[in-house]
Amino acid sequence: MCLAVPMQLVEKNGLEGIVELGGVRRKTSLALLADAQVGDHVLVHAGYAIAKVDADEARETLELLAQLGEAAGLP
Amino acid sequence: MKRPERILLGHGSGGRLTQELVKESFLPAFGNPFLAALSDSAILPELPPGRPALTTDAFVVDPPIFPGGDLGYLSVCGTVNDLSVAGARPLWLTWALILEEGAPGELVETCAQGAARAAKEAGVAIVAGDTKVVPLGKGDQIYAVTAGLGVVPPGRETGDHRVKPGDALIVSGPLGDHGATIMGCRHELSGQGLQSDCAPLASLCEAAFESGADIHAMHDPTRGGATVTCHEVAARAGVRIVLEEPALPVRPEVRAVCDLLGLDPLSSPCEGRVLIWVDAGDAERLLAALRAHPFGREAARIGHVEVMREGWSPVSLTTVSGSERPLDLLSGAGLPRIC
């Protein structure tokens, strides 16, 4: 029930958008995320964008993971 | 080439319409003296030395035209590849069509030309054919059924019985392209790099044999993808196969389609790849030979063979995060999911 993938919004026309991931594009509805802008990364579920991916939060998480890996002193 | 706008029942009845279709569409595409003789059977020259190899295949792909190929091209590649991975040099193919009344003539022509192109690339001849037409609604535009005859040169012996613990498993290129492309077509996913990997692999397989590497077995991972192929080999050879997730070559486009639809690249069919089980000591030599070939540039070592132990999973995957998990056969078709 939760299969959703982060993709980038590359085109927008009202509530219709085109999202892209790994060179693959699909149309998506922005009916649930009307204020998404081209360039935003959005979470896409069943053909609808449902949330924006917060870049700062994502970066913090990745930094945390990097620190965890280093702190464990692994090669 | 004068082609019908739509296929009619008459095109399958053997009379004037059938003859026109054959003469106008198929003969010019396949152009060889065996077929041109138009007799009931193709009388072929004597086989070169070695053991004959015979295969048959049926093709029902939907959509029949897809990025990277069409049902015609696919049908010849698939047949040639079945022979090639068995160690045979492919020689002659048959090509039979079951057309649905109302199928566009353009579609049939595209598929005939695709088959012809594949045959030329593979260096084989389509020497016999047949065309039947079923009433509207009783088919799905175009199906193809083939047979392929080749010869295994003397001294070449591959087979699952030769696969043993310690062997390296190599794949000739990225996994899952064809399956992901077809699923992409069905669910409106598109991308320049999303193309079927459909290709005739006769010369790639010959390059592999000519490298001198001690090749134990070869398979093309079609239906069910690499997972099914590995299960089949593991069962027949009585061994355990472990794949390494970080080593699996998967195109970003294929990864994206799989992520979106909830599919697994390892279960997604390939139509232009070969999996090779080779003596571990010869893995590098084989990789070099594959990478020197246009269809093997991205060849990679993706796993190894272990002794099978009671209660252990026959096929496993070492995940990106470092743990090992069993890689099971899917029950039923891989369908897009939300969960």
Place this chain on the structure above:
Amino acid sequence: MSNLDLYSDPHAVKALLARTSEAALKCTRRVTVMEVCGTHTHAIAAAGIRKNLPANVRLISGPGCPVCVTPVNYLDRAEAVASLPGTVLYTFGDLFRVPSSRGSLEKLRARGGKVEVVYSPRDAVEKAASEPATRAVFLSVGFETTAPTVAAALQEAEEKGVKNFAILPGNKVVPPPLRALASDPGVAVDGFLLPGHVSVITGARCFGFLASEYHLPSAIVGFTPTDVLRGILEIVTQVAEGQAEVTNLYGRVVTQEGNSAAQRLMDRFFQSADATWRGLGTIPASGLELRPEWAHRDASLWEVELPAPREPEGCRCGEVLKGTIEPPQCPLFGSPCTPDEPVGACMVSSEGTCAAWYRHERFKKGALL
């Protein structure tokens, strides 16, 4: 940011497991963490996490998979609707092989029933629009992640005048079964891994009651190996320290309030209803039905003949879903209930608890960590 592999980094995974082991040492008894999302079940199995957890940390799968919890009578009704003249069923792939009283949607197709698998409810609206002579019925299952997409599809059908599009409502919501599990003395769960994408819609605040009313530490997490492990670590740490908070560890997409546009759209079309959960029985206010003003799009109101529902005898899915027994303790497990011939809900989904157990736990461990 969209490179999911970064969230699977093996060094971070090892570090998280090590920290979880340290935290688990401070726990005096076994800690049971329950996840309630089919996608989590799948992600956890795919990452091979379960067997690498410390011995006293148990990770179990609760009722989180829409496939597993969709009751037999929903599928029976879907099959009955499919047999009405001109009807075409549109469904997510997840439902295709779920057993009904007489077979499944897959088997229905083989008998001539019109069933098509779609990726999005929008696809069903489009197909309905392009085939006005048919009656399109979308099988609407899934939780709060999916319900708004169905609502949006209904909205689109209304706006575009697609009269022949209807749904068979079967959506469920997550908080009520959590309450039921949390208040069930027979269920020994110490904390919940909460569904990240449901939370995207509902907002993190929706789950606060687990801590405030039931003192159950819980974590909202995403679906990569490090996301799941961070959640387990957080819960085990809190259990060791006697704390109970609901922590949002998926801040990159989950906010406190959630997606208000999605919530409004859901509210426009759906209202709360009691719902039957396969294996768990009826849970009040745990489902969504269409509001009366949308009766013209409600296929559950159509007159059909239903077979007497047949719950399989001996099936103990309910207890498996609550985590009170493990799959091998069910008398049907393995024979006759297998992934190829599933009897109950837990074996149906490819990563339902029993299916996952059958396929993964039967084998000896081959962990490299």
